[in-house]
Amino acid sequence: MISHADLGWQSLSPDIDSLVRLFRDAGIPTEVHNTLQGRAKLVTIDPGFWGKAAAVAAANRIRWCAVWGEHCPPQIHIFAALAGRDGHLLLETMVADRQAELPSQTPFFPAANRPERYLQDMFGVRFFDHPDKRRWIRHQAWQEGQYPLLKTFSLAGSPEDMTPPDCLYPFVPVEGEGVYEIPVGPVHAGIIEPGHFRFQAMGEDILSLEEHLGYVHKGIEKCAEGRDVRGLARLAGRVSGDSTVAHTWAACQACEAAVGITLPRRALAIRAILAERERIANHLGDIGACCNDVGFTFAQAQCSRLRELWQRQNSDVFGHRLLMDVVVPGGVSRDLDARQIEVLNKAIEQLRHELQDLLPLLYEYPSLQDRLRATGVLSLKKARSLGVLGFLARASGECWDLRRDAPYGPYDDMVITVPHTLEGDASGRLRIRGDEILVSLDLLEEMLKKLPSGEVRVEFPVVSGDCRGIGLVEGWRGEILAYVHLDAAGAVSRYFPRDPSWLNWPALEAMIEGVIVPDFPLCNKSVNGSYSGHDL
């Protein structure tokens, strides 16, 4: 049984300065650097201490966020992002590119499992003590021993005319009388992205689920190399089309931090208006889709109607139904006039009015809740150990939200309510998403009311020297991290976007044990990880 006292975990985690002290107390020499700009502190450590640093962090309730690399011949720089009570700490270390080896952080943070295997596939970094040596992102498009993110590997690569299917990925088998396997995907039955799910089942009960992703790996990081910041923003807007605002914002935030420009408050407010509108559109669509997956089509009809109206307004006011390319380096491409503000306010009022009918109905409707309650339960303990993010975490009682915990403009002078619950089931996730819509509507109203005057865009300056920046934005799925390195000519030499799906996909495997096969689509939709944002 979980008590509410457990929810204090986050406030018990140390702040970033204390974490650095804890590292030093543990005998890990750390050097603080200011070679990277943004809302995170950078320290370098010796590669030998990489695992130990994770052990210290894990013992002190630190959240593990990401690991990524950058090839600066003859070295590979490896970064790990850790979150404490007041923000993020980036660990940096260097290994030789010819024999890249590093202790694994996975034994201390299960969340590091796939990201480290991604580094292994993309840079050739070997992690000692990693519990799973299998490849992760590489299928058959390039050979073992080739590493696409090394600078010696060209964007074009040397692919075969026909890339063979990845039939031989070594799934973990389950044996026993009556156990059977269900392979699903990559082409799914519905209108969704491709990925492979391997179920081991007995009768209706799922014994285990193993995900095999990477099908939509399209070389986003390599594609980014050499682009200017505008080109990078366009690309970032297509990392995951449903999170176009959040990813573009994170990438732009990283670029803007790197060159040290401050945006006008009006530009920041409009970005946040776009981000909250994106959150609402996705929550609406997914609430309907979750209900549809258990045959409650009424909710689907209602939610898809509200979503369509919302998207049409996106198009009328911002010129794009999904809000692509409205966030640009230096600000936003569209301003709001008085008439548009009025129109937006009216839609907020209308949607709130609609949801007053709809949400209580969905939260209480017996035949719907009968399917949602106790289905796909993700315990607080599991959520914490996997480092899951966004509404998925908040539905299991873990309530990180960058808008409140590591705020950025314009959220830095707003009070952010973060709905959370301890249920951890599909019903809880649906309710958190509904409640988040209501919070976003309030935020939208507040921002429109207090919209600062001034410019919505500043000129992105000519880059005067090699610089690096980090962007951290709370998208509708959760925390998005973007790392950008611009060279002296202002071209991108490294872009790494970390979609929250990296941390949320493993939660689907964890919640599915004991669930019946017909409830899988509901569980999958109630998590709604991005395939594209993960596969890159």
Add this chain to the structure above:
Amino acid sequence: MFDVLVKIFKTGCLTEKVPPPDQTVMELGSACQKEIARIFGKSLAIRMVDAGSCNGCELEMHALNNGFYDIERFGIHFVASPRHADLLLVTGPVARHMQAALKGTYDATPNPKLVIAMGDCGADGGEFGVSYASCGAVANVIPVDAVIRGCPPTPLQLMQGILELLRGR
């Protein structure tokens, strides 16, 4: 139950009946329906294949099923298997990791197996182009009958694109 009925009653009928002059749901839909009747009898079955998209195109494809477009009323519906499909609606630059799956889906589709490449990425690789990881345009992997550009194309552009393909048959 009562609440549901009240909500349904209050929502009323959304289906757009009296459209402004051009490019409208009703006009496009009826025109599609006429062409479908000519070529296929009664309905057009679409199998969608995401071969590497960012998911933007999929969101707009979903929108075709909402009450405003309600594309099923014109005899157009999405099916779960390529074996039931008349048309493949393919999105994305084709990721190399999806090349075999797309080819397999195409081979499993019965004739006339029309193919539409949807979105700028499907048309020419879009932002991602051709690389170690991407085959680029859908036409680089399977024969394509029509292209619907846009990033992503709107639901109306999708209907328009389907209509143009059918008219040309």
